[in-house]
Amino acid sequence: MKGMERFFRYIGILTPSDENSKDHPSSACEFNLAHELVKELQALGVSDAFVDENCYVYGHIPPTPGKEDVPAIGLIAHMNTVSDFCDAAPNPQIIENYDGKDVPLRTSGRVLRVADFPHLSQLKGRTLITTDGTTILGSDDKSGIAEIMTAVEQLAGMPHGPVSVAFTPDEEIGRGTDDFRTEVFGAKYAFTLDGEAEGEVQYESFNAAGAEVSFRGNNVHPGSAKNVMVNAALVAMEFNEMLNSAQRPEYTENYQGFVHLTGMTGSVAEARLKYILRDHDRNMLAAMKAGMELAAQRLNEKYGAGTVKLTIQDQYQNMAEILEDYPEVMDVARKACRNCGVSPISVPIRGATDGAILSFRGLPCPNLGTGGYAFHGPYEHLTVEGMDKMIEIVLEILRIFAE
Numbered sequence: 001m002k003g004m005e006r007f008f009r010y011i012g013i014l015t016p017s018d019e020n021s022k023d024h025p026s027s028a029c030e031f032n033l034a035h036e037l038v039k040e041l042q043a044l045g046v047s048d049a050f051v052d053e054n055c056y057v058y059g060h061i062p063p064t065p066g067k068e069d070v071p072a073i074g075l076i077a078h079m080n081t082v083s084d085f086c087d088a089a090p091n092p093q094i095i096e097n098y099d100g101k102d103v104p105l106r107t108s109g110r111v112l113r114v115a116d117f118p119h120l121s122q123l124k125g126r127t128l129i130t131t132d133g134t135t136i137l138g139s140d141d142k143s144g145i146a147e148i149m150t151a152v153e154q155l156a157g158m159p160h161g162p163v164s165v166a167f168t169p170d171e172e173i174g175r176g177t178d179d180f181r182t183e184v185f186g187a188k189y190a191f192t193l194d195g196e197a198e199g200e201v202q203y204e205s206f207n208a209a210g211a212e213v214s215f216r217g218n219n220v221h222p223g224s225a226k227n228v229m230v231n232a233a234l235v236a237m238e239f240n241e242m243l244n245s246a247q248r249p250e251y252t253e254n255y256q257g258f259v260h261l262t263g264m265t266g267s268v269a270e271a272r273l274k275y276i277l278r279d280h281d282r283n284m285l286a287a288m289k290a291g292m293e294l295a296a297q298r299l300n301e302k303y304g305a306g307t308v309k310l311t312i313q314d315q316y317q318n319m320a321e322i323l324e325d326y327p328e329v330m331d332v333a334r335k336a337c338r339n340c341g342v343s344p345i346s347v348p349i350r351g352a353t354d355g356a357i358l359s360f361r362g363l364p365c366p367n368l369g370t371g372g373y374a375f376h377g378p379y380e381h382l383t384v385e386g387m388d389k390m391i392e393i394v395l396e397i398l399r400i401f402a403e
Helices: 003-011 030-043 118-123 139-154 232-242 282-303 327-339 354-360 384-401
Strands: 057-061 073-078 093-095 128-130 163-168 189-193 207-216 258-266 270-279 308-316 381-383
Touching (some): 003 139, 073 139, 073 354, 073 384, 139 163, 139 189, 139 381, 139 384, 189 384, 207 282, 232 258, 232 282, 258 282, 270 282, 308 354, 327 384, 381 384
Parallel strands (some): 073 189
Antiparallel strands (some): 057 163, 093 128, 128 381, 207 270, 207 308, 258 270
């Protein structure tokens, strides 16, 4: 079965994560895909494939004769998607011999524009897969799953060392590795397939933290509010204005970090703001935290102690701190790309993957592209050729390690 056939089947199984859930997985629907993947792995000869109680799928492929001493290589992708634009199954558009121009997304009124996504012009002549403009496509990360499963199928007949496969839940809400068992996975090195363009070999991620800020107001009748009322919603607005507006994500790129307001609720009596903080430099991340702490301190001095309560929680670290000690892993991936006719791309991830956390747990795990683009929204798209090339690159990585 080809990778694209699998991809279309997988995206028909909705797996949105639920950041408000305390369960693991956060959405029971993630088990629907997990069970399907286990059955398919077993049909492909991965006899020990199973899904555990927390919705992690594991499987192991024994080495071919004479390759028992090759280090075990792991392949990882995540099963969940974001919850936005995920109210219905995707209805993809298939555009053969794409002309490199703007693409109307059916009747949604949205248009996939080259001006917004300049790489589209480089996809001219390929078979382009888009959404109809009303849902996500699910390429993040079901394209990665399809590529791994197709590589597993095509492993037969080529020499290779031990291969470990895992599919994780809840990566999109930062909980993809909470219950990941590296000892069960059993790999020395691993690769997540969770990036964009084919040929990406990523080993740098953000350092990350999340912040919640609560505001307590003093709600009295507005007719007698002078010198008494403290409007929590307005204090929240004041707090946000005290932060560095140049560090908002819409103004940053490459190695520039950001402070991103992701949610807000408010009334006179109480208000709440939620942020994510990101930077590749941990010292810059520390400065962002300090800026928030100073803003909270100044507002408490102005409106009274306890008006503002700030809680900051670290989430993950830049995996470059670990992967710089394992250059051989990236070297193999880059060589595989070149052997497959693709120039390797090493750009910093403006986010992270499961591999960022796993690298700090003793499993060096860079990230590879999938051939998809514009994740997390209705403009998501990928090409058949990009997916096919990533399957070829994965197989070449396994072949090189087995040399």
